[in-house]
Amino acid sequence: MKRLLILGFVICLITYNSTIWAQSSSDNTLRILAIGNSFSDDGMEYLPALLDNLNVKNVEVARLYVGGCSLKQHLTLFNEQEDAYILNRSEAGGNRWVESQAKVSLRFALSLGKWDIITLQQQSGQSGLYDSYEPYLGELIQIIKELQPSARIAWHMTWSYSSNSKHGEFRNYESNSQKMLEAIYNATQQAIKAHPEIEIIIPAGTAIQSLRMSAINNYPHDLTRDGYHMGFGAGRYALACVWYEELIAPFTKISMKGNTLFINKGMIAVTPITAAYCQMAAQNAVRKNFTPKKVKQVKHTLQKIEQNRKY
Numbered sequence: 001m002k003r004l005l006i007l008g009f010v011i012c013l014i015t016y017n018s019t020i021w022a023q024s025s026s027d028n029t030l031r032i033l034a035i036g037n038s039f040s041d042d043g044m045e046y047l048p049a050l051l052d053n054l055n056v057k058n059v060e061v062a063r064l065y066v067g068g069c070s071l072k073q074h075l076t077l078f079n080e081q082e083d084a085y086i087l088n089r090s091e092a093g094g095n096r097w098v099e100s101q102a103k104v105s106l107r108f109a110l111s112l113g114k115w116d117i118i119t120l121q122q123q124s125g126q127s128g129l130y131d132s133y134e135p136y137l138g139e140l141i142q143i144i145k146e147l148q149p150s151a152r153i154a155w156h157m158t159w160s161y162s163s164n165s166k167h168g169e170f171r172n173y174e175s176n177s178q179k180m181l182e183a184i185y186n187a188t189q190q191a192i193k194a195h196p197e198i199e200i201i202i203p204a205g206t207a208i209q210s211l212r213m214s215a216i217n218n219y220p221h222d223l224t225r226d227g228y229h230m231g232f233g234a235g236r237y238a239l240a241c242v243w244y245e246e247l248i249a250p251f252t253k254i255s256m257k258g259n260t261l262f263i264n265k266g267m268i269a270v271t272p273i274t275a276a277y278c279q280m281a282a283q284n285a286v287r288k289n290f291t292p293k294k295v296k297q298v299k300h301t302l303q304k305i306e307q308n309r310k311y
Contacts, residue, residue: 125169128183165227233266258304
């Protein structure tokens with residue numbers, strides 16, 4: 001009998017320790033790092049607020065910022081080990097941005113624990129010029145795979161400039177927004193063909209183009225605040241919906257559709273109606289990455305938003 005009690009105790013102890021090990025080996029947290037510039041800032045700015053609105057507590061997002069940084073510059077900064085980046089992090093459960101007190105290096109950020117998804121993008125003016133991607137994209141991917149071998153790589157496919165943009169590099173596309181978007185599509189498709197390590201496309205440009213075809217567009221500003229950066233209202237909000245739906249919803253199993261995050265900023269404020277348009281555009285873009293679709297009917301999405309507002 002004594003031996004049976006001892007054996008039972010040992011079995012319980014082993015089972016208990018196995019449970020503790022399983023819990024400590026995986027905290028069930030998704031961690032996303034963006035290597036980018038002001039366009040990734042636009043894309044991610046409202047993500048923590050969106051996570052909070054959806055009551056998501058197990059997602060950490062971080063972004064590295066150097067203004068106008070190209071793939072070539074990212075590689076140079078890595079090789080020179082320069083502390084050039086502003087790092088903003090939103091910890092899981094905190095759901096608010098906290099900026100680093102000092103600038104950091106790319107290697108430092110890539111060494112901050114295990115990242116599940118790491119995003120890359122090209123500088124906006126060169127986003128439709130594939131010749132500007134190489135060999136820098138390939139070398140950055142190799143660096144990521146060496147330092148974060150289990151991370152999935154995502155490509156942030158940005159948007160074209162507005163119809164009235166005065167950006168100096170708009171001339172690369174004959175100052176034509178549609179031609180710029182088509183060039184971005186072509187460059188993105190070349191990139192993913194050349195680099196199968198890119199597993200995910202964040203179709204920001206497609207969602208924005210869909211909204212530009214829809215009733216809430218403010219032509220010729222086309223949802224921007226200065227001809228190229230997204231507006232502080234619907235523009236940035238739509239991007240957050242895209243980033244969430246593409247990267248986070250597969251993990252949480254919770255769609256952003258029907259969220260009640262409203263933002264009274266910019267030329268196009270996020271109201272229940274404009275939110276419904278943005279949510280539909282984001283969802284359509286995630287379904288078909290390279291196919292803009294005019295958002296016509298938002299009745300069912302608006303009904304879901306209104307229903308969620310009651311709780």
